Amino acid sequence: MTKHELIAPAGTKDLYLPVMAEITDVRQMTPLEKLFEIRLPGGVDLGHRPGQFVEVSLFGVGEAPISISSSPTKKGAFDLGIRKVGMLTEMIHRMQPGERIGIRGPFGSGFDMTKFKGKDVLVIAGGIGLVPLRSLINYVLDNRADFGRLVICYGSKSDTDLLFEDERRAWEQDPRVEFHLTVDHGSPAWSGRTGVITTLIPGLDLDLPNTLACVCGPPIMYRFVLLALKSKRLPEENIYMSLERRMKCGVGKCGHCQINGSYVCQDGPVYHYPDIKALREAL
């Protein structure tokens, strides 16, 4: 057994100590989802990559991993889109602008945007999977010249829980974006497309070798999207996916997020598909 130096190296961070940040804006997106704008002390940038997450903390309640929904190109504040599902997220939903929450991070791998330079970007988002991918979408839009086509496929349970209303409409209008939308079950008022997200894929006209796909959605979605991308003959090396697991520490210590031997909070949540293909617990 190799012996380790037991002195915490210079610059060792306080792994579990949050920074207090201010909620500067709250917008209700759907009955279950709100978008929070968060400002760190002094308005310093979080310094994240698209696809990374933070641990959001409410004292006496707990912590939860939440994806950063804004692009690093947004300065002075960042966005978190939060679905109300349990103890902590319910409490956060009651908070108002001016109140303060704890933030640790950014954590995780995120998308390495240098690999995307010059490529066509295909975004496949199921439900709340659009929240993290919005960071990537806006990054591409803010550095539009660096990338090829931007194709967005967004699938939602119904038209009543669609996220980011204003931006979505902007993407629909924007000639620089190819936006495809489908819902599993439309309300009577719905005039758009109905069907699960995989039904969008066969019809796409893609420059396969030059297209990088980024997938995020509920756990059951991945397998079917992969099948659809495979029958489309998109090379495996062109697929990235963001996975979700139970997390506690976010810094590779608590063990909860493991997928076989991989720590999602460190090696993920964004994975290059060839790296996790062999992990049996991944998909």
Next chain:
Amino acid sequence: MANKPRVGIFDFTGCEGCELNQLNFEDQLLDILEHVEIVEWREAMDGQAEELDIAFVEGSLSTPDCIKRIHEIRRKSKVLVALGACAVQGGMNALKNIRPIEQVREEVYGQDKYLFPTLPALPISSVVKVDVNVRGCPMTQLEFLKVFTSLVMGKSPIEPGNSVCTECKLKDNECVFEKGMICLGPITRAGCDAQCPSFGQYCTGCRGLVPEPNVEAMEEILVAHGLSMDDARKKLQLFNANQLEGVS
């Protein structure tokens, strides 16, 4: 605090070990009253409240009258908390469920049995929706306060899903199996800080079973330690007759 939560406390059939006034709250009582307004308490107050923020309910349901009352309580309460094993699992009262009801009535009421219609001792959750469970026979002060403070903060408390063994090991306890005893800790829900094994006693399972318990494996262990299959079942049924029968 501007609007203190309005609280009601109710009791049904139980052994009274869990009644709130049995927990020695002298030190905390003032703090508790600081946070809530108790508007209905059958023990100590007359009158009924129209609406409650939190209803604490003790005991299991064993007469048609109980059923009527619990529906009323549910209707007027925003949050309903079941207190103690009787309320949560049907408790010891549920033991009578595994014997023919006629026999039980004979034993309990003798000749007068037809004057007292009884039902099996049902957990509250088998009749109305329960929002929060405070488990144990008796429930512990520790856990009651944990749930209470959560509710005061407006957060929904999370029930521990781990086994009593985990708490036993956190305390570096000697496992009572080492002493030739048996123990239901492996499939019993944590939250009591393994209080029985910590005192050298075995866990009787008073807090109910963990989610997805492997009951067959537990039974086999009890049998391997010398119990007959029948005795093993009885040990498991003491507090969990309803859960094992799939009632709750």
Next chain:
Amino acid sequence: MARFYLEKGKVAAFIAHLQSQKTVYAPHRKGRNAFAFAPVERPQDVVLDYPRTVSSIKKYFLPPREELLSFNLAENTCAQPAVAPLDAVFLGVHSYDVHAVLKLDHNFVTGNPERNYLTRRQGALIVGVGFTPDRFHFSGSVGIPAGDTTGCDLFLHPCEGGYALEVLTPAGEKLVAGFKLPAHTSGLPAAAPFQQHIYVPQAKLKDVFAHNYDNAVWEEEAEKCMSCGTCNLVCPTCYCFDVEDAVDITVTRGSRERRWDGCMLRSFTEVAGGEVFREEPAARQRHRVYRKFKYISDETGEPWCVGCGRCTASCTADISIVSIVNRLVNDYDAVKA
């Protein structure tokens, strides 16, 4: 370095000598048939000849419950409780538990170094002691003989009439200084043999585990397993934890506490909405064993099980990690033959 002879009659005096310098933690009897490390009050209560303790000395560096933050809810502020180096002597530690601490060091140094663990760990001095393997120990099979002195400052080799006290580091030398002992000149007695073995050369372990992901043994053991988590919590190389917030009765103060957790527990991978990512008990059993023999081992080249036998000794369902691994080896050999 030097080797002294410490006769049985002088052990208590030697412990007192250590106590005069630092806090001493050592094994004590706990309950009827169990042992646990505890701070030494009276040297005569220390038990140096014991099979194994319930938890290892891990509990001092990664406490079972630890406050990570304290809160002031009224002001919405938090603070980290101060963590002090232990500056203590751990006396009577078995070789496998010392190895386990070295493995924990690895987990808390690599990636994001954790200050809490490292601070506690820094000042710890270790006095190892030999042991007689019982029916659960198998550390010999994972490269850790009973007399292995790795990581120790001093080591007590049991011998006729007492111990051969081996000095291994300058810090150990300082601990002994001032306590007059004769030199130990005869050879060390051969250690007692292990009764349990994993029948596989370490070089082959990698292949064995690569080929047994779908072995029927996981399902078979899962039928007996109650997912109680004991095997995780007693393991000296398990380090997973859960974190929970609590508030006091005034609802103005609170704390964030971490406590040991384990991958055998169903809730370990459960998320809001009820999804459990490692839902099947068989998958959890495999994960535990793979954590000890594959996942970390593939990176470090070493088994992450130190062969203490705790998980097997304390499993009420009699699930044995040795039997599981030997079964995997047999099945692998059968397929390859």
